[in-house]
Amino acid sequence: MLHMLAKPIELAARSLHTSSRVLASKKNEFGISLNPKWTRVNEKVHPPEQPVTPYVQYARTDVRGGVKKYLPLVWKIRGLSIDDAIAQMDFDVHKAAKEVKKALEEARRIAVSEHNIEYGSNMWVAEATVSKGTHFKGVRRHSRARYGEIAYKFSSVQIRLEEGKPPKHYYVPDLTPEQKLQQFKMELDRRFVEYSI
């Protein structure tokens, strides 16, 4: 009965289950948040009865620069298609635009490789926000034995991409002259003049 001894050692070596269950940590060994709250929606599974437009959220945490440096940039790209947004960031002279561009490209890569979105170009920037990240304090000498504080600021850029073409208007558009006239007339009609006839 040779088959009784059929490679027992080899089978044994392969059946060593030595890995213990590792709890998911919020930050990695370098302090980068691996799973920020913004990206946690990517784990949500929608039931087939209520399908949604495919979307991906991505956060680039602790990029150099304060919120004020990033805000005008994220205002600029909201409601643009992903290619247009990247092009905008490409031609922007500000240093922070490079970081936003990297965030957009990474979000697109994740969308295509992990979330079943077929075409990387068929997406638009549904949301783009920026929030305060880690700040470091520095010191600067003043005269008369006084000191001033310097803040070294980091921010995080959050992006949400949705599949499809961008809407015609993301921000509420300005009123046309005709619409303004209509509005003015409506206000006049609605006014209430006390003690009038």
Next chain:
Amino acid sequence: MFGGAMNNRHRDPKWKKHRANKVFKVKLPDFEKFRDVADGKIARNEVRREMKKRGIAPCRKWDEKPIFFSTLTGVIEPYVPPEGDGKASLLSKSGALQKMEQLQKKSVFTWHLRKLKQFETDFSIADFASEANDLYIKAHEALAEQDQDKLFSLVTEAAYPEMMANVEHKTLRWQMLGSLEPARVVHIRTQSLLTNDNTFAQVTVRLHTQQTLAVYDRFGRLLHGSEVLVKDVLEYVVFEKHIANLYGQWRLHAKIIPDWKASKEPSKRTFVEPEVEAPEETSESTETTTPGAEEPKAAQGEART
């Protein structure tokens, strides 16, 4: 607030260096580099070199790990399903040959069955077949519900990663509608590990059933199968038990996939083919190949838009 830039240069550059010295130097962490390390863009040995340069000792590892043999990773002498099973009749030539082969293997079968019964005194082949069928249903229901704890109690540690592969963030709709033929035990093998009495048993059960399966992705789009299309499924499922263990339980261990199995139905969704880098050639032709390699990339970029 976001207006033009203020000129923050001093009119006299003479004391520039002295003014700079007023600022205490702060070493800021390079988050960008950390991110690259976390993403695996920087090689591990390069990180080690960097840590060594800075004189940072690696943190102590907890190397002690408990070892417990709860399963065999492989299948002992896997059952070879007869070709055309479920189709070839006993009266046909191939059917008769299959029956002959089965009879020849009967002695080995009974030897292992006797070995199994040394540990499992009340083991009955007929009862086990129906028990295996129930176990199969329970395990697959747990998989469809993605109830990981329940699934872990029903399948072996070897089978668990295979079953859980690629089901993350997906919705599975699975139903067992009934059996076309009663479940049947076709194969029994036992094996001892390290010591003679530390024995595992593996029983292969033939299941001929009707099932439906539909897989949806995270957004509720259909990836594979259908919820209404009923399919006949013929499977050879291996169940395993650590019979030497007093608290051992029968668990789903593996499925035997025969060579003659028909190819799988392709995925319903389509994807853009990923750009695969050409393998590096010898140093002579590197300069000539690089401009050529860019052309297909550009062509693909156009195809995407």
